[in-house]
Amino acid sequence: MDYRSVSLLLFFLGLALTSPVENSKASLMYPYGIDQGDTKNSKSDDGTSPEITIPVPFTFYGKKYYSLYVNNNGVVSFGVNVSQYTPDPFPLDGGTPFVAPYWADVNNVIGGDVLWRQTQDQAMLSRCTADINLNFPEIPFTATWTLIATWDHVAYFGSVSNKVNTFQAVLITNGELSFIMLNYDEIQWTTGTASGGKSKTGLGGTPAQAGFDSGDKINYYNIPGSRTPDILKIAETTNVRRPGQWMFQVDEYVVGVTTEESDCLE
Incomplete structure (x- = not known):
């Protein structure tokens, strides 16, 4: 040869x-996009979706929620929308429960789209069920509702670069048991200029926060690297042996120990 x-x-x-x-x-x-039936949020810095009423309650640490918001700055929130662009560390003082796939200063006016849909389509629910059964095999579960929120090639506030982020939050429930899935495709920036970042790099200042906060100061989770430069590498990390994916069961109320601590003890 x-x-x-x-x-x-x-x-x-x-x-x-x-x-x-x-x-x-x-x-x-x-799958996401207009062809999948998604709704796009308006092109608005620090904007949000309308209140989204859901037909199946999402149980989040002992409380059932029947509506939510998909916020442009990388947050799905319950009860109230979230326009804050510089992330605070979890647990929060304000008590607003929310899921943060990548809480940072997104500006979809400069670039990208924030999309969402809730669905009870059987094919999609079958995929949700399979993912939960794979990663939580000890819990009998069949999904009856899901919300898929996607930040597609979104830019940061003050950007003069071509850097964009693509990530996703998937909320899954059967009305009693609830799960969060966070998916990361490509992460190129951590910070907008109003949070101290550099306009040409999207780095520096106060970087993005990822995880969730139940609002009770007890049950919360900071994905490692949150609010540090290491959050840029979140698409290489996981808690379910699939880099770029994080999954949590979030319906149970844990007394006397934070979710973050209990995860570390497993």
């Missing part, structure tokens, strides 16, 4: 070895 043949063989072997890794991250994202 000559040198050229060996080089070609190594090239194609390289493709075979790397392609599954590259494709696996993209496959974590649930």
Whole structure:
């Protein structure tokens, strides 16, 4: 075999070895877009969706919620919308319960879209059920409702670069048991300029916060790296053995120990 043949063989072997890794991250994202029936939030800095009434209650640490908001700055909130753009550390003082796939100063006026849909489509619920059963095999569960919120190629406030982020929050419930799935496709910036970041890089200042906060100062979770420069690498991290994906059961009320601490003890 000559040198050229060996080089070609190594090239194609390289493709075979790397392609599954590259494709696996993209496959974590649930389907989204207008063609999937999504609604787009308005192009508005620090904007939000209208109040979204849901037909199946989402139980979040002992409380049932029947409506929520998808906020442009990387937050799904219950009860009230969230326009704050510089993230605070969890647990929060304000008591607003919310899920933060990537709480930072998004500006979809500059670039990108914030999309969402709630669905009881059987094919999508089957995928949700399979994902929960895979990662929580000890819990009998069949999904009856899901919300898929996606921040697609969104820019940061003050950006003069082409850097964008794509990430997703998926809320899943059967009316009693509730789960959160956070999916990360591509993360290129951490901070808007109003939070101290640099306009050309989207880095510095107060970086993004990821995780969730129940509003009771007891049950919350900070994804490692939150509000530090390491949050830029969130798409390489996981708690379910799939880099770029984090999953949590969030219906149970835990007394006397934070969710963050209990996760560390497992």
